[in-house]
Amino acid sequence: MRTLGGTTFRDCLVVANPAAGSIQDDTASRVATAVARSGALEGPLRLVRTEGPGHAAALAAGDPAELVVAIGGDGTVSEVTQVLAGTDRTLCALPAGSGNSTARALWGDRSCDEVTDLLRHGRTRTWRIDLLRLAELDAVSVLGTSTGFLAQVLADAAAYDGVLSGIDRYYAAAAGLLSDMPDSPTRVSVDGAVLSDGPTSSVAIGGGRHRARAFEFLPRSVLDDGLLDVSTIEHLTGEATERVAATIPTGDHLDLPGVTYARGREVVVERTDGHPLVAEHDGTVVDVGPRLTASVMPAALTVLTVLDRPRP
Numbered sequence: 001m002r003t004l005g006g007t008t009f010r011d012c013l014v015v016a017n018p019a020a021g022s023i024q025d026d027t028a029s030r031v032a033t034a035v036a037r038s039g040a041l042e043g044p045l046r047l048v049r050t051e052g053p054g055h056a057a058a059l060a061a062g063d064p065a066e067l068v069v070a071i072g073g074d075g076t077v078s079e080v081t082q083v084l085a086g087t088d089r090t091l092c093a094l095p096a097g098s099g100n101s102t103a104r105a106l107w108g109d110r111s112c113d114e115v116t117d118l119l120r121h122g123r124t125r126t127w128r129i130d131l132l133r134l135a136e137l138d139a140v141s142v143l144g145t146s147t148g149f150l151a152q153v154l155a156d157a158a159a160y161d162g163v164l165s166g167i168d169r170y171y172a173a174a175a176g177l178l179s180d181m182p183d184s185p186t187r188v189s190v191d192g193a194v195l196s197d198g199p200t201s202s203v204a205i206g207g208g209r210h211r212a213r214a215f216e217f218l219p220r221s222v223l224d225d226g227l228l229d230v231s232t233i234e235h236l237t238g239e240a241t242e243r244v245a246a247t248i249p250t251g252d253h254l255d256l257p258g259v260t261y262a263r264g265r266e267v268v269v270e271r272t273d274g275h276p277l278v279a280e281h282d283g284t285v286v287d288v289g290p291r292l293t294a295s296v297m298p299a300a301l302t303v304l305t306v307l308d309r310p311r312p
């Protein structure tokens, strides 16, 4: 029997989001066929489609399948992760959304078709990765959480719905923000020590190295080191904004003035003026008060990744 990286699964649930940014009409059936032909399934495969927000989580909670394949973007993967966190069930995340940053952390630059081929040929293995627990939200995160710039980009991108498609909405929103960066009085503490305190444009905590697919906010992050990475960027204007914006795509911004980077088990972000933070996790904007606490959940999620992925 061929297996998915030496592992077989009793059964499989394929959850496809038909509204995800880059999904095609036949994506879900092609992925289901690939898993069925991998030889890694001992029992049945069930294919279901989501009908709206929250449905992917409900479907994963209502079906005990050992392997859950999520076809969609970061939002769909995050919903399934809420259910699979801390269990022995395995998540396989296919990049079929707009940003697909979580899938990028697992599969690199591979397309949905290329990952489907890996599944068909059993060229995958399981991997236990860390998650973030977000105390005030009573949620977990796989990709990461942020306040300021990234969250504001996601909030502003809604204005381009129906005008631009997919990731172009994020780029348009980001371009609009660069001339007026967030300027929030914010304190960030890592394991009880203050990392930064003052007017802040961005706080990113992860999780995944990339956000909005192309931006490497946390270039040193490792998904299974039992630690969270955090980077803060103080309030920027003019040329300083341009320098940071030009270097984030390659993760070369860390040595620029106003940028901090650290690692730890717990990160606390506080608005020191008492206003609510503008926050998101896994690419979805969330309502949170003036405080956000992220703590690491080591090895809390089993995922599929590339069989020959180099081990750091």
Ligand SMILES: Nc1ncnc2c1ncn2[C@@H]1O[C@H](COP(=O)(O)OP(=O)(O)OP(=O)(O)O)[C@@H](O)[C@H]1O
Pocket: 017, 018, 019, 020, 021, 022, 050, 051, 052, 053, 054, 055, 072, 073, 074, 075, 076, 077, 096, 097, 098, 099, 100, 101, 282, 283
């Ligand atoms: N049938 C549906 N119709 C409309 N929206 C849906 C449906 N099923 C799920 N959704 C919602 O679609 C939204 C977007 O999903 P998702 O994040 O997976 O894709 P994306 O936004 O294209 O990708 P990314 O988050 O990677 O940029 C989520 O809020 C999800 O709850």
